[in-house]
Amino acid sequence: MPSKAITLFLLFLKICLFSTTSALNQEGLSLLTWLSTFNSSSSAAYFSSWNPSDRTPCKWDYIKCTDNEFVSEITISSIYLPTTFPAQVLSFNFLEVLVLSNGNLTGEIPSSVGNASSLIVLDLSSNNLMGIIPAEVGKLSVLQQLSLDSNNLQGEIPKEIGNCTQLQQLELFDNQLVGKIPIEIGQLTDLEIFRAGGNLGIHGEIPTQLSNCTRLSFLGLADTGITGPIPPTLGALKNLKTVFVYTANLTGYIPLELGNCSSLENLFIYQNQISGEIPREIGFLKNLRRLLLWQNDLRGMIPGALGNCSGLTTIDLSLNSLTGEIPPSFQNLATLEGLLLSDNHITGVIPPFLGNFSNLRQLGLDNNNISGEIPSNIGLLKELTLFFAWQNQLQGKLPNELANCQKLQDLDLSNNALTGPVPRSLFNLRNLTKLLLISNQLSGKIPADIGNCSSLTRLRLGSNMLDGEIPSEIGMLGNLRFLELSENQFTGKIPPDIGNCKQLEMVDLHGNKLQGVIPLSFVSLLQVNVLDLSMNQISGNIPESMGNLTSLNKLVLSGNKISGSIPRSLGRCKNLQLLDVSSNSLSGSIPEEIGDLQELDILLNLSANCLTGPIPESFSNFSKLDNMDISHNMLVGSLQVLSNLDNLVSLNVSYNNFSGSIPNTKFFQDLPNATFAGNKKLCFTKSKCHSTEDIHRRKSVRNLTILVVIIVIIASIIVTAGTIFYSRARETMLEKSDEEKNFNGISPHFKSSTSQ
Numbered sequence: 001m002p003s004k005a006i007t008l009f010l011l012f013l014k015i016c017l018f019s020t021t022s023a024l025n026q027e028g029l030s031l032l033t034w035l036s037t038f039n040s041s042s043s044a045a046y047f048s049s050w051n052p053s054d055r056t057p058c059k060w061d062y063i064k065c066t067d068n069e070f071v072s073e074i075t076i077s078s079i080y081l082p083t084t085f086p087a088q089v090l091s092f093n094f095l096e097v098l099v100l101s102n103g104n105l106t107g108e109i110p111s112s113v114g115n116a117s118s119l120i121v122l123d124l125s126s127n128n129l130m131g132i133i134p135a136e137v138g139k140l141s142v143l144q145q146l147s148l149d150s151n152n153l154q155g156e157i158p159k160e161i162g163n164c165t166q167l168q169q170l171e172l173f174d175n176q177l178v179g180k181i182p183i184e185i186g187q188l189t190d191l192e193i194f195r196a197g198g199n200l201g202i203h204g205e206i207p208t209q210l211s212n213c214t215r216l217s218f219l220g221l222a223d224t225g226i227t228g229p230i231p232p233t234l235g236a237l238k239n240l241k242t243v244f245v246y247t248a249n250l251t252g253y254i255p256l257e258l259g260n261c262s263s264l265e266n267l268f269i270y271q272n273q274i275s276g277e278i279p280r281e282i283g284f285l286k287n288l289r290r291l292l293l294w295q296n297d298l299r300g301m302i303p304g305a306l307g308n309c310s311g312l313t314t315i316d317l318s319l320n321s322l323t324g325e326i327p328p329s330f331q332n333l334a335t336l337e338g339l340l341l342s343d344n345h346i347t348g349v350i351p352p353f354l355g356n357f358s359n360l361r362q363l364g365l366d367n368n369n370i371s372g373e374i375p376s377n378i379g380l381l382k383e384l385t386l387f388f389a390w391q392n393q394l395q396g397k398l399p400n401e402l403a404n405c406q407k408l409q410d411l412d413l414s415n416n417a418l419t420g421p422v423p424r425s426l427f428n429l430r431n432l433t434k435l436l437l438i439s440n441q442l443s444g445k446i447p448a449d450i451g452n453c454s455s456l457t458r459l460r461l462g463s464n465m466l467d468g469e470i471p472s473e474i475g476m477l478g479n480l481r482f483l484e485l486s487e488n489q490f491t492g493k494i495p496p497d498i499g500n501c502k503q504l505e506m507v508d509l510h511g512n513k514l515q516g517v518i519p520l521s522f523v524s525l526l527q528v529n530v531l532d533l534s535m536n537q538i539s540g541n542i543p544e545s546m547g548n549l550t551s552l553n554k555l556v557l558s559g560n561k562i563s564g565s566i567p568r569s570l571g572r573c574k575n576l577q578l579l580d581v582s583s584n585s586l587s588g589s590i591p592e593e594i595g596d597l598q599e600l601d602i603l604l605n606l607s608a609n610c611l612t613g614p615i616p617e618s619f620s621n622f623s624k625l626d627n628m629d630i631s632h633n634m635l636v637g638s639l640q641v642l643s644n645l646d647n648l649v650s651l652n653v654s655y656n657n658f659s660g661s662i663p664n665t666k667f668f669q670d671l672p673n674a675t676f677a678g679n680k681k682l683c684f685t686k687s688k689c690h691s692t693e694d695i696h697r698r699k700s701v702r703n704l705t706i707l708v709v710i711i712v713i714i715a716s717i718i719v720t721a722g723t724i725f726y727s728r729a730r731e732t733m734l735e736k737s738d739e740e741k742n743f744n745g746i747s748p749h750f751k752s753s754t755s756q
Contacts, residue, residue, distance in 0.1 A: 027071045028057040030088035038083040046079050066094050073097035081105050085129070090116045101147070102126040109148075114139035123147040125171065130154065133172075138163040145169040149195065152176055157196065162187040169193045173220060180204035181221075186212040195220035197244060203227060206245070211236045220244040222268070227251065230269070235260040242266040246292070250274055254293075259284040270294040270316065278317075280305040288312055294340070295319040302341075304329040311335060318342040318364060326351050333357070340364035342388065347371070350389070355380040362386040366412065369393060374413070379404035390414040390436065398442075400425050407431055414438035414460070422446065422461070427453045438484070439463040446485075451476035462486040462508065469493075470509075475500040486532070487511035494533070496521040503527055510534040510556065517541075518557075523548050534580070535559040542581070547572040554578040558605065561585060566606075571596040580605040582629065589613030590635075595621050607652065608632040615641050623647060631655055639663060639682075651675060658682050 024032075035047055049061045058065035064073035071092050077099055084107035089095060096118050105127040113122070114136025120143060129151040137146065138160025144167060153175040161170070162184025168191060178201030185194065186209025194213070196202060197220045205228030210216065217239050226248040234240065235257025241264060250272035258264070259281025266289060267282075274296040282291070283305025290313060291306075298320040306315070307329025315333075318340050325348030326341070336357045346368040354363065355377030361384060371393040378387070379401025385408060394416040402408070403425035411426075414436050421444030422437065433455050442464040450459075451473030457480060467489040474483070475497025483504060490512040498507065499521025507525070510532045517540030518533065525531075529551055538560040546555075547569025555576060562584040570579070571593025577600060586609040594604075595618020604622070607629040614637030615630070622628070626649045628642075635656040642651070643663030651671060655678030662668045662676065662684055676682050 023055040024052055025056050025069075027092055028052075028054065028060075030091070031057055031060075031063075031071075031086075034083070034086040034088055038081060041080070041082050043080045043082065064097075068094075070094040073099075075099040076101075076103060078102045085109060085124070087112055092116070094118055097121040099123040100127070104128055106130070108132075109134055109153075111136045113137060116140065117142070119143055121145040124151070126150040128152060132156075133158055133161075133177075135160045137161060140164055142166055144190075147171040148175070150174045154178070156180075157182055157185075157202075159184045161185070164188065166190055168215075170195070172196045172199070174198035177202055181207055183207045183209045186210060188213055189215070191216055192239075193218040193220075195244075197222035197224060199224055201225065205229075206231055206234075208233045210234065213237070215239055217241045217263070218244075221248065222246045224248050229253065230255055230258070230274075232257040234258065237261055239263050241287075242268075244268045245272070247271040252276075254279055254282075254298075256281040258282065261285065263287055265289045268292045270296065272296055274298065276300075278303055278306075278322075282306060283308040285309055286311065290314040292316045293320070298322060300324075302327055302346075306330070307332045309333070313359075314338040314340075316340040317344065320344055322346060324348075328353075331356065334359075336360055337383075338362040341368065343367040345369060349373075350375055350378075350394075352377055354378065357381065359383055364388045365392065366390040367392075371395070373397075374399055374402075374418075376401045378402060381405055382407065384408055385431075386410040388412045390416070390438075392416055394418060396420075398423055398426070398437075402426060403428055405429070409455075410434040412436040414440070416440050418442060420444070422466075424449045427451075429453065431455055433479075434458040436460045437464065442466060444468075446471050446474075448473045450474060453477065454479065456480055457503075458482040460484040462488070464488050466490065470495055470498075470514075472497040474498060477501055478503065480504055481527075482506045484508040485512070490514060492516070494519055494538075498522070499524045501525070505551075506530040508532040509536070512536050514538060518543055518546075518562075520545060522546070525549060527551055529553045532556040533560070537561060539563070541565075542567050542570075542586075544569050546570060549573060550575065552576055554602075556580045557584065558582040559584075563587065565589075566591055566594065566611075568593045570594060573597065575599055578602040578604075581609070582606060583608040585609065586611060590616050590630075592616045592618050595619045598622070598624070600625050601647075603627045603629075605629045606633070611635055613637075615639070617641055620644055626650070628652070639668075643668070654678050 032050060032052060035050060038044065056069045057063045057071060058069050062074060062076045063071060066072045072094050073096060074089060075097060081103035085105055087110045090112050095116055098119060101123050108131030109129060111134040113134055119140050122143060125147045132155035133148060133153055135158040137158060143164045146167060149171045156179030157172060157177060159182035165187060167188050170191060173195045177199040180203060186207060189212060191213040192215050194216065203225035206226060208231045211233035216237050222244045226245060229252025230250060232255040240261045246268045250269060253276035254274060256279040264285050265287050270292045277300035278298055280303040283303060288309040289311055294316045301324035302322055304327040307327055310332055312333050313335055314337060322344040331353040337359050338361060340362060342364045348370065349372035350370060352375040355375060360381050366388040373396035374394060376399040379399065384405045390412045397420035398418060400423045403423065408429050409431050410433065418440040422442060424447040427447060427449040432453055434457060438460050443466065445468035446466060448471045450471060456477050459480060460482060462484045469492035470485060470490050472495040475495060480501045481503050486508045493516030494514055496519040499519060502524055504525050505527050507528060514536040518538060520543055523545040528549055530553060534556045541564035542562060544567045547567060550573055552573045553575055558580045565588035566586055568591040576597045579600060580603060582605040589612055595616050598621050600622055601624035604625060611633040615635060620641050622645055624647055625645060626647060628648060629652040631652040631654040633656050635658065638660045639653060639658055639662055643665055648667060652675055654674060654676060658679040659681035
């Protein structure tokens with residue numbers, strides 16, 4: 001028999017024994033029976049005080065009793081309970097409080113829960129309960145708190161809950177409930193807290209009957225499918241403090257009646273589809289602390305009446321279509337900690353009075369039409385941690401006073417028209433993690449003081465007019481993850497010290513005037529995903545050690561003066577999605593190992609080099625590749641290796657020495673002629689290619705025949721001419737000999753003898 005079964009059996013005998021020999025009452029026995037269902041687990045140790053020899057369980061941990069020694073409270077929280085709901089306790093006639101929260105209870109809530117007629121508190125939150133909420137819950141006429149949140153409950157909210165007329169707290173959030181909110185909720189006139197958010201299946205409109213719950217202080221329906229407008233009748237709820245109906249499907253306008261909710265402190269209705277203007281009546285809410293309306297379809301101007309809500313700590317109106325200027329009345333919001341107006345159509349200037357908000361931590365003004373200069377008194381914001389004003393029309397210089405914001409962590413002023421240098425004092429901000437000044441008109445050098453900014457994780461100064469050398473002190477930024485200095489006028493060599501920034505994920509230095517070689521120290525950048533050194537004047541070879549950067553997604557070295565061969569080690573960069581080494585002076589053949597980069601899907605560009613040899617057979621592995629450019633090289637051989645690359649969208653093989661026919665696929669047949677230009681031996685169909693080969697062959701035979709005939713004719717002419725010449729020469733010599741003999745009167749025989 002398994003040990004667990006033996007334990008349960010012994011416990012059962014123990015309970016039976018004490019039921020006959022001890023004085024433990026029935027409630028105690030019921031509790032021990034429930035304990036026996038998980039007594040073999042480690043959690044049983046928490047229940048060591050549950051002694052079967054006791055007369056009642058009143059002295060046990062987690063148990064309280066009435067004066068008559070009947071169990072009135074069971075409170076077990078944050079103890080792992082690998083068992084089901086203890087249905088046994090529902091027969092306890094005096095049980096008023098049952099709390100079994102955060103314990104991993106499984107199973108379903110039994111319908112017999114309706115028998116526990118004395119229950120005032122039922123808290124089963126943060127477990128793994130399934131099934132439906134039993135309609136019998138409606139029998140609990142004195143119930144004041146029902147907390148079933150953070151389970152896996154399904155089905156609809158039972159309308160019978162409306163019978164629990166003394167209910168003050170109803171928490172059903174973070175389950176899998178569906179259906180509409182029952183209008184019977186409106187019968188709960190004592191209800192103070194109603195939370196049913198985090199149930200994506202709940203739909204329909206907010207019932208107007210909720211306005212009958214005049215004591216309601218908390219309404220939570222976030223992350224649901226709630227639709228329709230906010231009921232104007234909610235304005236009758238004078239005790240309402242918190243409205244959380246964000247990330248839903250609300251439509252219509254913000255009812256001006258909300259201005260009557262005089263106790264309202266938190267209005268969170270962001271990420272909906274609410275339209276219209278922000279009603280000026282919101283300004284009547286003297287207790288309003290947090291106003292979050294972002295990502296809706298709100299239009300019009302920001303009402304100046306909001307300045308009357310002097311207790312506001314957070315205003316977030318981002319991602320709407322608001323116009324006009326920041327209201328001057330906002331200067332009354334002395335307690336403001338967050339002002340977030342991003343992604344609107346706000347105009348005007350950054351008001352100087354913002355410098356008076358001594359508690360301001362977050363200032364988000366990005367993606368608007370704000371102009372003018374950054375006021376210097378921003379430096380008075382000692383608590384400021386975030387300042388975003390990118391994508392505006394700001395001008396002038398970066399104020400030195402920004403360096404007084406000692407708690408500043410995130411500064412993004414990109415895409416403006418800021419001029420002048422980057423203040424040296426800015427790099428004394430020890431908490432600065434992100435500095436983004438992309439696409440401005442900043443000039444001058446990056447000061448060596450940048451090495452002081454040891455907390456910096458993102459440095460992005462691209463698309464400015466910065467010059468001089470990249471300071472080697474950047475190598476002191478051990479936490480740096482993003483380094484972007486592209487499209488400036490930097491000169492000199494890439495400092496090897498950058499290799500000390502071992503957390504780097506992106507290095508983008510493209511579009512400068514950098515010289516020298518790729519530093520060998522880059523081998524230490526094992527986390528780098530993007531390395532872009534293109535459009536510079538870099539020379540030397542691609543280091544063989546580049547293959548150690550196995551986290552690379554994009555490697556762009558185009559438009560430089562790099563020579564030598566493509567290192568085979570690049571084949572180890574298995575995560576590469578884009579490889580561009582075009583417009584250099586690379587030579588040699590394309591390594592077979594490049595074909596091992598099977599994650600290449602964006603681009604392979606080897607064009608405008610001096611590469612030779614055929615396309616590697618391994619290129620047939622590029623099943624994900626969209627774009628390939630190997631044009632303007634001296635490559636030879638066939639294109640058939642590319643015939644199975646079904647994912648290609650664009651291809652350029654022009655100006656090489658390819659031969660043979662192009663692959664007979666729809667993609668290749670549909671490519672424009674320019675794709676293949678400059679390959680004189682390439683033909684477009686097999687029949688033409690074979691016909692051309694036959695013509696070439698016949699021409700070759702004919703030419704060879706003609707050549708042989710010509711050679712024979714010339715040889716014959718030469719032999720004939722030689723023969724004639726020889727015959728004539730001989731005749732001439734004989735004639736001369738006869739003349740000499742006749743002239744001297746001596747016979748040939750005599751002369752011959754004398755000469756011997």
